[in-house]
Amino acid sequence: MPSNAPSTRTETVPWQVRPTPAGPVPVYILQFDAAGRLTSPRSLEALVDAAADATDVVLVSHGWNNDWAAATSRYDRFFDRLEDVVRSQGPPPDRPYRPVYAGVHWPSTALVMPWERGPDIAGGGDGLAGELAPELAALEDDLGPERTAELRAVLADPDAGEAGCARAAEILAGLPRAEDADDDADGGAGGDAGAREEPAGSEELLALWADARRRLAPPAVKPGGIIEEDQAVAGPEAAGFLNPLELLRGGVRLATVRQMKDRAGRVGSAGVADAVRRLTAPADGRPGARLHLVGHSYGCRVVLSAVAHGAAPATDVDSVLLLQPALSAWAFAPDVGGHPGGYRVAFDRVRLPILSTFSAHDMPLTRVFHLAMRRASDLGEAEIAGRPPSRFAALGGFGPQGLGAEAATLAPMPDVGGAYPFGAGYAGAAHEIVGVDGTWCIPGHGEVESVQTAWALLSQVRAPETA
Structure with missing residues (x-):
């Protein structure tokens, strides 16, 4: 079934009940x-009812390329780790x-099961069209x-050549931009909508x-023994020739990266925002x-769009934890080309400093994200290096940028029991966002369900009201 159709999954309320400390x-x-x-x-109504008798609601959103099984497995693992650190460190000591717990499930995946594919893309023998069938379905x-x-049809033609590349680009240039999706550094939710880039x-x-x-x-590779060692031999692409099939393959995949960016913003602003407002409203006085x-990857865009879009929640969201966020490192900056970053308004709607790994x-997020998000006018900025390569560099790759004293960086990420910059006994200045260098304990983009990330959340949960 198309991924934009209403879900027909049986609604189980609640989805599960976990035995916890x-x-x-x-x-x-x-x-x-x-x-x-x-x-x-029914799930939202039950969640709102349960929240009326709870002290804390933890709402988590998965990122890109997570189907139902992958998303719910992620939530299970993260809640397992959260309960581990509650056992070892204790719940909030003063309340x-x-x-x-709650999880968001949104159609983020370009991977569909064989029985969900139409007969025109079920076969794998039609060149790139078969190989990229999941991307085409999305x-x-x-x-x-x-x-x-x-x-x-273009992708199925093995002789598409340069004309095929041009036609594919013409088709993909027509992808609509989500009306309410943020544009990170270019405005959007909470920023200057008039400053958004044109498609x-x-x-x-x-x-x-x-x-x-x-x-x-x-x-480029060095052959060694035939020419001097410092004379690298470049491949044909480095020399200026681009294989049209490789160009088509990469172009389609980059298009899905941008498509899911827009979708995450739309899900957050059009759907999750209502849940956030209802969950922050006082219950019976x-x-x-x-x-x-808590968000991971594009799930960070979901939760931030929910906070930043439209009217402010009735009361502040208590905390936001961004795990390897796939959004611009300048998304919170006060000035990006004359307007504020698209998520800067979240500072006024979240009680604690935002934590971002x-x-x-x-x-x-260090090598690909900024290449998919930039414009043609940014070509000269996209250097792959240890520093942020452009204003489209990912927050999850390089940490928050352009903020000065409003941002702090913790390097390395605290282990379980380590201090975060809020709560009793912290003598540092107040910050709006804290970049947390998890290089030592986050070995890849998707490997974020750990006791260290769970401790980051528990540290927020344990922070006193005066933090």
Whole structure:
């Protein structure tokens, strides 16, 4: 079925009940379609009811390329680690602790099961069209069946050549931009909507694809023994020739990266934002539970768009934990080309400093993300190096940028029991966001369910009201 169709999964309320050190804790899964529409209303109603008697609600969103099984497995692992550190470090020492857990499930994956594919893409013998069938299935949500069929025909042609690349770029240039999706450093939610970039034209897309392909191509090799060691032998792509099939393959995959960026913002602003406002509203005149938001990868965009879009929550979100966020490192900066970063407004809507991990081992966010997000005018900025390569560099690859004293960096990421810059006994200055260098304990983009990340969340949960 198309991933933007309402879910037909049976709604289990709650999804599970976990035995924890704090007693039985229900877990609710909120499902959204590609347009951000809630497809599990009973789960949200039950979550809001449960939150009225809870002290803390932990709401987690997965990132890109997580189907139902992968997303719920991630949540299980993360909640396992959270309960491990509660056992070893204890719940909040100065108040009751009765948590409720929730997870967001949104159609983030370009991978579909064989029985979900139409007969026109079920076979694998039609060249790139077969190889990229999952990406085509995801893109069809926004391209529509007619233009997707045109793109599939181009990809199925082994002799597509330069003309095929140009036609594919023309088709993909028509991908709509999500109306409410943020644009990170370029405004969007909480920023200057008039400053958003215009969609790239087909010629710009081709230039971006070609530049990305050159930058991500394997490095030149040294033959050794025949010529001097410092005279590297470059491959044909480094010498200026680009294989059209490789250009097509990379272009389609980069298109899905941008597509899922927009979708994550749309799910957050159109759907999850309502859940956040309901969960932060006082219940029957009593203070509501503290709301703790956790996102991974594009899930960080989901939770931040929910906080930053539209009217402010009734009461502040208590904390936000961003695990390897796939968004611009300048998304919180006060000035990005004359306007504020797209998520800067979150500083006024979250009680504690936002925690955001980054890792040098995160290859997608240190080497690829900024190549997919930039414009043709940014080609000269996209250097792959240890420093932020451009204003589209990922927060999860390089940490927060452009903030001065509003940001702090913890290097390395504290181990379990280590101090975070809030709470009793912390003598440092107040910060709005804390970049946490997890290089030592985050070995890859998806490897974020650990006792260290769970301790980061528990540190936020344990922070006193005066933090």
